[in-house]
Amino acid sequence: MMDEICAHIADLVVNSISAGAKHIKVSIEKSNVKNELFVKVSDDGKGMDESTLKHVIDPFFSTKTGRKVGLGIPLLKGTAETCGGSFNIKSIQGKGTDIMASFQLSHPDLPPLGNVKDTILVLSISNPEVDFFFDIKNDIMSFTFNTKEIKTLLDGLPINSPEVIKFLKNYLDEHLDFFN
Numbered sequence: 001m002m003d004e005i006c007a008h009i010a011d012l013v014v015n016s017i018s019a020g021a022k023h024i025k026v027s028i029e030k031s032n033v034k035n036e037l038f039v040k041v042s043d044d045g046k047g048m049d050e051s052t053l054k055h056v057i058d059p060f061f062s063t064k065t066g067r068k069v070g071l072g073i074p075l076l077k078g079t080a081e082t083c084g085g086s087f088n089i090k091s092i093q094g095k096g097t098d099i100m101a102s103f104q105l106s107h108p109d110l111p112p113l114g115n116v117k118d119t120i121l122v123l124s125i126s127n128p129e130v131d132f133f134f135d136i137k138n139d140i141m142s143f144t145f146n147t148k149e150i151k152t153l154l155d156g157l158p159i160n161s162p163e164v165i166k167f168l169k170n171y172l173d174e175h176l177d178f179f180n
């Protein structure tokens with residue numbers, strides 16, 4: 001179900017959007033030097049109160065009504081810890097939330113990264129009202145994708161219009177060749 005790191009990232013972004021975030025920063029850093037994959041999602045959503053924060057790593061806790069089980073965050077934490085990495089949440093009510101996870105790159109249980117380009121594209125075009133900042137790095141290269149900047153350049157043309165989607169797809173293909 002959640003066997004790709006990109007699916008976890010998308011899940012964190014969905015949480016941020018549910019929390020009312022308007023600005024979301026996603027960092028993905030793959031370092032062979034450090035033998036580490038690092039991911040972080042930061043938002044300016046409503047944040048978590050103390051009891052949510054305390055319970056957020058418990059798979060039987062969710063503030064969603066009508067269902068009892070929230071699996072997103074506990075699964076990510078479990079995967080990070082299984083893969084010799086770490087997991088951390090910082091959340092301030094009324095300010096926002098940072099969630100970060102790291103994994104040993106060489107760990108045999110590390111799930112596949114998944115398709116970073118498609119993840120960036122799909123998140124950006126399906127949430128046109130949110131400003132995304134993606135920061136993608138390895139030991140040698142880095143790439144940033146800032147949808148606020150892109151929307152300014154588009155001068156009123158929607159980021160989810162077919163011609164823009166086609167352009168962004170090509171742009172990401174070209175610039176993210178170094179990653180994955």
Ligand SMILES: Nc1ncnc2c1ncn2[C@@H]1O[C@H](COP(=O)(O)OP(=O)(O)OP(=O)(O)O)[C@@H](O)[C@H]1O
Nearest residue numbers: 015016019047048056062063064070071072073097
């Ligand atoms: N970025 C965030 N900002 C504010 N609250 C958050 C954020 N991420 C998670 N939460 C809180 O933590 C709870 C647990 O999140 P988690 O993703 O594990 O489960 P869920 O979103 O409730 O359900 P699922 O992801 O399985 O659909 C959420 O219900 C929400 O209350």
Ligand SMILES: [Mg+2]
Nearest residue numbers: 011014015072
């Ligand atoms: Mg969730």
